[in-house]
Amino acid sequence: xxxxxxxxxxxxxxxxFPRVLVGCPTNVRKEYIFERYAERLxxxxxxxxxxxxADNSRLDDFKNKIESNGIKCLKTGWYEGSRARICExxxxxxxxxxxxxxxxxxxxxxxxxxxxxIIEKLLIWNKDIxxxxxxxxxxxxxxxxxxxxxxxxxxxxxxxxxxxxxLMARNRLMKVFLGSMGIMMIKRKVLEDIKFKVYEKLxxxxxxxxxxxxxxxxxxxxxxxxxxxxHFQQYDQWKGDIK
Numbered sequence: 686x687x688x689x690x691x692x693x694x695x696x697x698x699x700x701x702f703p704r705v706l707v708g709c710p711t712n713v714r715k716e717y718i719f720e721r722y723a724e725r726l727x728x729x730x731x732x733x734x735x736x737x738x739a740d741n742s743r744l745d746d747f748k749n750k751i752e753s754n755g756i757k758c759l760k761t762g763w764y765e766g767s768r769a770r771i772c773e774x775x776x777x778x779x780x781x782x783x784x785x786x787x788x789x790x791x792x793x794x795x796x797x798x799x800x801x802x803i804i805e806k807l808l809i810w811n812k813d814i815x816x817x818x819x820x821x822x823x824x825x826x827x828x829x830x831x832x833x834x835x836x837x838x839x840x841x842x843x844x845x846x847x848x849x850x851x852l853m854a855r856n857r858l859m860k861v862f863l864g865s866m867g868i869m870m871i872k873r874k875v876l877e878d879i880k881f882k883v884y885e886k887l888x889x890x891x892x893x894x895x896x897x898x899x900x901x902x903x904x905x906x907x908x909x910x911x912x913x914x915x916h917f918q919q920y921d922q923w924k925g926d927i928k
Contacts, residue, residue: 710774817912
């Protein structure tokens with residue numbers, strides 16, 4: 686669908702262009718891709734969006750660099766483990782979203798480069814939660830960052846990766862239990878209902894618990910399987926940093 690057609694469809698569906706907040710938690714460890722990431726976010730084709738990042742680096746240097754590129758940046762706490770850092774930063778963005786009356790939040794992680802029309806492509810589905818997808822993990826064992834079911838393991842309900850390629854080949858729009866915050870559009874009512882969290886004794890990050898809570902509260906999660914997003918992950922930089 687051409688851009689003009691998508692814009693017409695969005696106005697027909699929503700009556701106007703909904704206000705979209707775009708951003709994610711970030712850290713100086715993502716500085717290697719920041720210029721390219723910032724350029725893409727600032728050149729999205731959607732006419733009604735704002736960018737905000739939340740920097741959880743130990744020092745303020747990276748926040749200053751982000752702001753010097755004309756992007757609003759919140760500063761959140763430094764913790765030794767990434768789980769607490771990311772969760773606090775994501776909740777800071779959530780608070781900004783709610784306080785400033787946005788309609789949708791598009792989470793775009795700091796090491797993915799979406800297409801310029803990503804907002805339009807996700808809004809036209811008109812879902813509570815809908816995203817694209819990408820590969821994650823050590824390059825030798827990378828897999829789609831998608832899980833199609835929850836499975837009981839040792840008394841704990843945990844997301845499991847499906848034979849994703851088979852399911853994705855059959856479905857343009859695929860219902861899943863877990864997608865990825867890397868590229869995910871979320872309606873306001875969902876973020877009003879769900880606050881990001883982690884549990885000290887469990888290794889999962891806040892994005893996993895978000896999808897767990899979404900299922901519990903009856904929100905469906907969808908993936909547009911046509912939207913394979915480039916993911917420039919530096920796996921080794923996070924090794925041992927999942928407390």
